[in-house]
Amino acid sequence: MTELDTALLAAIADQSDDRDATIAFITEHPEPAHAEHLASAHLADRLGAAGFRVERGIAGMPTAFRAEIDGAGPGRTVGVIAVYDAVSAQLPDGTTAPIHSCGHGPQSAGVVGAALALAAQREHWDGRLVVVGCPADEIHSPGTREHGSGKGATARAGVWDDIDVALYPHPEFFDTIWTASLWMRRETAVISGGRTLRADTDPAPIAALRELAALSADSDPGRVMIETAVLDGDVEEGAGLTMTIRLLLFAETEAELESSSAAVRARFAGAEWTAGAAISAIRYDADVAATVADAFRAAGRDPVLDPEPLPFATDFGDVTQRVPAALVGVGRDGGWGFHTDRGAHEFAGDDGRRIASDIAGVIALAVPRLSRRAD
Template identity: 60%
Template sequence: MSESLGRTSMAPEQVDERFKAALDERAADVASIVDFITAHPELAHEEVESSAHLVARLRDAGYTVATGVAGMPTAFRAELEGGAPGQTVGVIAVYDAVAAKSPEGDVAPVHSCGHGAQSAGVVGAALALAAVRDELSGTVVIVGCPADEIHSPRTRELGSGKALSAARGLWNDIDVALYPHPEFIDTVWPSSLWMRRESVRIVGIRTLKRDVVSTPLDALAVIARLPSTFDPARLMVETVLLDGDVEESAGMVIDASFLLFADTEEELEALAARLRQQFGEGSWTSSAAIAEVRPDAAVTALVADAFAAAGRDFIADPPALGFATDFGNVTQVVRAAIVGVGREEGWRYHTPTGGEEFAGPAGTRNALDIARVIGLAALRIGAASDL
């Protein structure tokens, strides 16, 4: 353990062992949380049962919990003060389901992104930390954030939970934020992409004649060409809806949305401008940007030490994280780490197979792995004297 750590009445290694034992005693609780969240899939900003279940678990463990924080009805903030002064560590739990499309074309919520394992791991760590409260330095804050899934209808309408929590000051009194997630490897990701949603409405007419221009149909043809004219990993066609009456010169409208990804905010602006140039006249709107993850070397070092204490191999130089996360917005306002807790076989995110993986024994094992790493990291960060 780092020499910069503070001391409670017990040696740090002893506190680690007490925490691990407390977590082992609560393994059944962690498994039951995975099962509950998996069995109650709820879409973004609608996670009523899931958030209530997590809140009840935290209150029973001695946390002081506020619900409906940051103007989000299904968000919560749970706090536990340790037995010694120290840093305030915030850990994010997410619990919304993927807005999957059923074969019938309906939205079918399913936990195929691992949020059952994620939230169970975070709350499991919280329960075990409460059991060693007297040896804990600082304060642990569990932040329940709804709306992680960017394509969910109400995420698109209201915004993503972590970004909203940052914009509304939820992290102002927290020293370090941690966001764990099931991953392929054990690491702290040093960067991520910027992201923004661009939406357009183009109004025109339907025509039954070859020599008459229909601007919505022309726009549809442009959209069909986009994957070959742009990098599909940087410009994603998200939704397209073409609708119009069926007579000559009747009104027709096309609505389309696109997800744009870039390494920098400036590149994101340039990509948006290039996209708009592909179309004729239309009415465009832009979402708020999802920022890149801002790394913190000192926090990363403490998390790496937690992985070592958990008996896991930390990857110090991971490949680039090729997508965006609204945790990036949190890292703009507080020192932070996005923590990947890996499984050698990986995960089939956002697929039926992935849903089965996370609902089964692998999901429970990952939840326990998350709990162990995050709890050990919280112990180290809470006691760190030189952050």
Template identity: 55%
Template structure:
């Protein structure tokens, strides 16, 4: 039977699940939690999945707020994974303190993924394949514990979570309906300079020299390819007492060679320092067959799919997932766009536009799963 014959039943199931999808957006928004601390959010999502018949494993691969939920559909076929994210950006409030605020669309993103999972479960007997929902913490690269422990999708990929999944889809609210064909490399570089405090003009303090070099770096290097993430100075106040300079930089590039060249330039411009490097965030690896299936799902949902978008202008740790499984990063568009990482954006994602995006995400993902499960991208 053609997969299109199942579309109507599935879309009806999405309509029936819409109040629940809206409720999930509200719940994630109300429980804004930083990376690797998403206890309430992960618990809410896993409860929904378990109630729908999924087999759920929590706290997987050493990440307490990560989970994997699996459902066998009516007959054997392709295993399709959907990634949910649910951490909030580490925003700065008016007092300058770190505060979790859902201003990057993870409420609609999680609502859409779980909504697709619930609607697929409601019509499972007619469908083919296996659905795996992977809950990944720590999407936000700047959050304190992401910087300390690593990002959820990259860690999950490195630890084998996707090894038995045939195709993985990761949706996110965007400006257009598309599958992104490329993204940037990224690496975090951390410099440490240990020296002395001095109260004299004729004595060189290497930490202060490094601090002075930072302003030159910001002027000399393209801010689209290097972000000065944080800078700190700490030390005793007496002459010749110990002092430490620490700085974190995010370095971006389109190729690995370009990344290494840019990192070398950064090191040279800062001067003598002890450097540590994070694991690289890898670029998205495109899959034309998977992209075509997702495009067909957008069309079936009555949406206009953009088949030839520009490259994604930033890095995403979903790139690491795409290196171990066939994959697509799915943009679910809105004509007016989104004001990411702003108070206005938080209102958009929590409001009617965000909830509409969640329902559309559920529909497009589920229609994609139906096609992929039947081997449409084989």
């Protein structure tokens, strides 16, 4: 551990009240994808008050921001992602409500905590730190379905083009730097037809409903996920009837994703299909991972260096296609109840406050190591 490591960890310990207040604010103001106005403003304001140059509304997203600060001398630029949207939770009565059950309060508080500690010690490290506030992390949120994911949008808009290394920390079951994830794409089918009251006629939307049930029965639900299915129509003979199916397709490679898409589409004759942008699998960078692993060890933690691949997709994959990067899991024994009432309680309580401190420590120690490393 270096003198700077010690100073950064001391600064993180000293700011616990501010960090806890940020968790409380985010938790008490749950906002869904692309509507995180209060959360975005709160985080950007905290960074601006610490001397960061803040640009709001980046990449065409009103609730995205970029905040940057320089160290003492020339070096590399390290970007760190903060996320702050709430889960659009499905309630027992069929309605949805924004609830922070994915850890974005502690995640964003931890990232901002690391940034504030680094700002306080900026005379002792070189390079530049950029915090990128990304809305719309949650795949299923209506805002993400309509407007796309935040990290993907920043990648397409060139936000990462002047950044040398990207980090995305998130609460996890164990400490690690993830090596692989899945590709993903959302595909929507609309099957149109007419209502009939006759038993000897098979309208296309009804046939599609049966085919959807068959697809569910003979597909891996981790690779072909039925997100929504709605049969809707008038009640009179010959009146309009439609079946709308929204699927999430997952695959290990882009070619496998295309093959899966073709196979699924072939099952629904006459459907009109639309597709969202594909989310790339993460691109692993061994050098960045080794440096982050050293930061873990300096923080007194022992990361798993050969984890099983993530069994899902993250739009951070799009960022990793633009810049060397690391998807950083900061763990807790026993894990988390992601997207459940239990998880909401964990992230809002003592466990959430501890993981925010842990995230802040690992990221604060990683940034100077990455920003000073020679190309």
